[in-house]
Amino acid sequence: MLAGVSSLALLAPRARMQSALQAQQKVDTPMATDERLEAPGWWPTKRSASREDYVGTAECARCHSKMTASQLATPMAHASTPAATSGILREHEQISRRGVPYSYNITRTETGSTYSVSDGTNSISAPLLWAFGLGNKGQTYLYQRDGVFYESRMSFYKTLQGLDLTTGHAYKMPENLEEALGRAIDPDTLRRCFGCHTTASASNTGFDPTRLMPGVNCEACHGPGAKHVSLMDEEKTEQGRQAIFNPSRLSPVALVDFCGACHRTWNDVYEMDATGVANARFQPYRLENSRCWGEGDARLTCIACHDPHRQLVHEAGAYDQKCLACHPAAPARKARDHPGKACPTGKKDCVTCHMPRVAVPNMHAPFTDHRIRIARAGEPYPD
Ligand code: HEC
Ligand code: HEC
Ligand code: HEC
Ligand code: HEC
Ligand code: HEC
Ligand code: HEC
Ligand code: HEC
Numbered sequence: 001m002l003a004g005v006s007s008l009a010l011l012a013p014r015a016r017m018q019s020a021l022q023a024q025q026k027v028d029t030p031m032a033t034d035e036r037l038e039a040p041g042w043w044p045t046k047r048s049a050s051r052e053d054y055v056g057t058a059e060c061a062r063c064h065s066k067m068t069a070s071q072l073a074t075p076m077a078h079a080s081t082p083a084a085t086s087g088i089l090r091e092h093e094q095i096s097r098r099g100v101p102y103s104y105n106i107t108r109t110e111t112g113s114t115y116s117v118s119d120g121t122n123s124i125s126a127p128l129l130w131a132f133g134l135g136n137k138g139q140t141y142l143y144q145r146d147g148v149f150y151e152s153r154m155s156f157y158k159t160l161q162g163l164d165l166t167t168g169h170a171y172k173m174p175e176n177l178e179e180a181l182g183r184a185i186d187p188d189t190l191r192r193c194f195g196c197h198t199t200a201s202a203s204n205t206g207f208d209p210t211r212l213m214p215g216v217n218c219e220a221c222h223g224p225g226a227k228h229v230s231l232m233d234e235e236k237t238e239q240g241r242q243a244i245f246n247p248s249r250l251s252p253v254a255l256v257d258f259c260g261a262c263h264r265t266w267n268d269v270y271e272m273d274a275t276g277v278a279n280a281r282f283q284p285y286r287l288e289n290s291r292c293w294g295e296g297d298a299r300l301t302c303i304a305c306h307d308p309h310r311q312l313v314h315e316a317g318a319y320d321q322k323c324l325a326c327h328p329a330a331p332a333r334k335a336r337d338h339p340g341k342a343c344p345t346g347k348k349d350c351v352t353c354h355m356p357r358v359a360v361p362n363m364h365a366p367f368t369d370h371r372i373r374i375a376r377a378g379e380p381y382p383d
Contacts, residue, residue, distance in 0.1 A: 042223035053224030
């Protein structure tokens with residue numbers, strides 16, 4: 001950026017508006033999701049709306065057809081699926097894992113898939129009900145026994161093209177076949193799992209997995225759409241716009257907490273006490289620990305780099321302009337809203353060096369560390 005040019009003038013109108021908004025809201029701080037859920041109004045994973053007010057994605061498609069088509073192609077839209085429609089399960093007639101003493105099999109059947117474990121003498125099995133995670137990294141299965149939901153002890157991992165221990169399950173040897181198959185999910189955890197991986201699983205009448213919509217859909221983020229749709233059908237455009245939650249009106253800090261409702265906010269991670277590489281999965285926490293973040297800036301919220309209605313962009317160069325919105329390409333004078341120093345090392349593909357990939361061992365896949373920094377070879381992972 002040229003010295004002497006106000007970088008504010010170069011910001012997109014929305015970012016400029018948000019900077020101004022942010023200036024008014026000095027007290028805005030990251031919050032835990034539970035606190036956000038208690039505040040009035042809509043928030044993702046909120047359970048207080050009426051189930052009748054959800055209309056489903058097909059309705060949104062009537063007027064937002066392009067956006068809906070591209071959102072439906074994202075992994076978020078496929079964050080869960082009934083086991084019978086899981087691509088991974090349909091593509092594999094059998095997925096096996098030999099072990100001592102426990103061996104596992106997921107076998108495709110006419111109506112879905114059966115998950116079983118054997119100790120060489122006896123075996124037990126359960127039909128799979130749900131597949132959680134599209135499986136770009138991994139996929140975990142849910143089944144029911146005596147009306148209780150269980151999480152499979154084995155998950156499918158893409159890099160292995162096979163089964164291994166589900167993240168969060170203890171490495172200790174199970175004592176019996178039941179334990180080897182999976183673990184019961186307590187009601188609160190169950191509600192949370194479905195809250196982040198499906199839409200409208202809980203409402204003001206409680207948790208009801210029979211009426212949910214699989215995946216993270218329009219209304220998981222924008223709230224129930226009935227009112228918006230009926231006003232728009234009546235061509236009451238202004239009222240209609242007010243009747244749907246638009247996250248772009250949030251301050252930068254609240255916007256990052258918004259994605260953090262599922263990706264975990266800074267406070268969620270602090271409360272979970274998740275230390276070490278495992279917390280690389282929690283982008284809001286990592287990002288807000290960057291020196292770049294300061295006290296929050298619209299040029300560095302999640303949506304500055306990601307459009308939640310589109311596929312994740314994998315070309316490193318596509319992110320350069322995001323960095324250069326603040327960092328000058330050549331040394332410049334430091335200003336209130338941009339640091340003066342330019343990179344002495346690189347001119348492009350900034351993220352390849354400054355947002356390194358870190359291996360999260362039990363996910364068998366790397367995550368992009370959103371703690372933007374000068375990463376030195378051999379340094380310990382900064383919590
Ligand atoms: C009958 C047509 C219609 C349907 C159905 C519809 N919308 Fe809209 N929507 C509009 C129009 C018109 C606007 C205002 C112009 C624009 O931004 O495209 C709008 C704007 C919006 C906005 C931006 C509001 C703002 O702050 O300006 C959001 C978010 C939105 N719609 C989400 C949805 C979702 C989610 C659904 C499905 C639950 C949906 N819409 C269904 C017509 C519709
Ligand atoms: C209702 C919960 C929820 C909310 C809110 C949410 N996400 Fe997600 N997101 C998920 C889940 C679950 C996945 C994992 C999907 C999968 O691969 O199975 C995911 C995956 C992603 C991915 C990875 C896509 C890929 O190609 O692997 C990106 C990027 C992402 N989310 C961005 C965002 C952004 C940006 C926001 C805020 C605007 C946001 N998310 C809000 C639940 C959510
Ligand atoms: C607080 C929200 C939240 C809860 C609760 C939650 N998830 Fe997720 N889950 C996510 C988000 C966000 C991602 C994407 C980022 C990542 O991989 O960590 C994800 C990713 C996954 C993935 C990997 C998908 C991939 O390929 O990247 C699996 C599998 C998964 N979740 C299963 C589960 C299961 C099973 C439960 C409940 C026992 C659960 N999750 C509970 C938010 C949540
Ligand atoms: C993961 C959360 C998430 C999901 C899922 C999601 N949106 Fe959005 N939506 C957002 C955010 C965040 C913004 C603000 C984006 C911005 O300002 O760049 C937004 C903005 C919009 C807008 C206003 C766009 C504009 O340019 O003013 C419309 C319309 C909209 N979404 C419709 C939809 C529809 C329809 C779906 C389902 C097909 C959907 N959204 C799914 C998070 C989401
Ligand atoms: C919202 C503005 C903003 C954006 C966007 C931004 N940064 Fe920064 N960045 C800063 C500020 C402010 C500092 C702190 C500078 C200081 O204190 O001297 C900083 C510091 C840094 C540092 C030094 C960190 C350290 O540990 O010493 C690096 C490296 C860096 N940024 C790279 C990037 C890259 C790469 C991107 C894009 C992925 C990026 N930044 C995006 C504002 C930003
Ligand atoms: C400065 C740009 C930038 C910002 C801001 C940013 N991301 Fe990312 N994000 C990236 C890049 C780069 C990747 C890796 C893309 C690739 O090559 O696959 C990525 C990848 C991801 C992934 C896929 C999993 C992974 O680790 O590779 C998720 C999920 C994600 N981001 C969520 C978020 C959320 C939530 C926020 C807000 C807290 C956010 N991102 C903010 C640049 C950004
Ligand atoms: C090949 C790896 C690489 C690439 C690509 C790269 N950087 Fe750097 N960057 C570094 C290293 C290494 C340093 C630390 C230099 C030192 O301290 O000797 C650094 C330092 C920085 C600093 C801190 C400067 C200071 O003096 O405080 C910023 C800001 C920065 N880079 C931004 C960027 C931006 C923006 C891009 C993309 C336009 C980028 N970098 C591309 C490796 C890279």
